[in-house]
Amino acid sequence: MKSNRVFIAWLRWPIYVRIAIIILLLIILFGHLITFVEPQQFSNVFEGVWWALITVSSVGYGDFVPKTALGKTVGMLLILIGAAFVTAYFATMATAAFSKQQRYAEGKVNYRGKGHMILIGWNEKSNKLMRTLQAADSNKTIVLIDETLKEGPLMENIHFIRGPAADDATLQKANIEEAEIVFITADQHKSEISADMQSVLTLLAVKGLNPSVYCVVEILTEKQKKNAERAGANQIISTADLLKTA
Structure with missing residues (x-):
């Protein structure tokens, strides 16, 4: 019953917030995972998290690169899973911005100022x-x-x-x-x-x-x-x- 309430509360959060949290968790999870899989290439968790962030954002600086087959597999999983959430995040943000602009133009946004x-x-x-x-x-x-x-x-x-x-x-x-x-x-x-x-x-x-x-x-x-x-x-x-x- 308690888990159900937590799930309902989670669903009430704005979708872009939920996606952002999922992306953050993925970056931390894969950052730790790659550090465990390839300790020679990633000497600490910070380097692993940095690599996960750069990978999921498709920037790809190349300063940290997995060398082993297992490490590359972890990288592929991160790209396949993370890229989907990152794309969804930016699509959701763009939709939210357009929706707010449309609501503003249609006179549906409350005015919060004073002395007007x-x-x-x-x-x-x-x-x-x-x-x-x-x-x-x-x-x-x-x-x-x-x-x-x-x-x-x-x-x-x-x-x-x-x-x-x-x-x-x-x-x-x-x-x-x-x-x-x-x-x-x-x-x-x-x-x-x-x-x-x-x-x-x-x-x-x-x-x-x-x-x-x-x-x-x-x-x-x-x-x-x-x-x-x-x-x-x-x-x-x-x-x-x-x-x-x-």
Whole structure:
């Protein structure tokens, strides 16, 4: 039962970590083995481990070479077994790097920084606002939240989070608790009333998670301005004034 738990715990480790451990064990094992088989060529374990490392990595300096048939057999076994694991290790690392890059582009990677700006909604005016903010402070990270984009824009210091901005889980991925300022833009694909209602709902979600964050909200109709104020908006602006906030 205990061995089963250990095996399950082992399987829970990242695969590249498991492969790296196997490679390390193979190097140590064959390093000791070659020292035992050919003591004349390998005077100590360190030389054996060095030879095993160079052999399994296919570098082959040639400073230590087995001379006997048994020693060469050990070398062949190491190449056959070790090379497979080394190839698998680098293939796994490449796959993991590509997967992480893809997840980042698709907005699935949480933001861990502090003191950042959050921009909610992607459209032409938010694109211009983003560039204006970057021009004002190029070192400040902007976290863009949008559920319509499949991949985030390729811009410096932009972290993309895909999802509905009124959802707590999405805001927490953007690390709303540590944000300095939030810009909420109106959804251009909805009617003015629907867009304003969505903006107020998003504002309520933001203030619910971080009451002290400064919120700038774009409101399109006069009727919804009071609701935005009640929801905790620090600044209410129109579309024409949106780009002047930076």
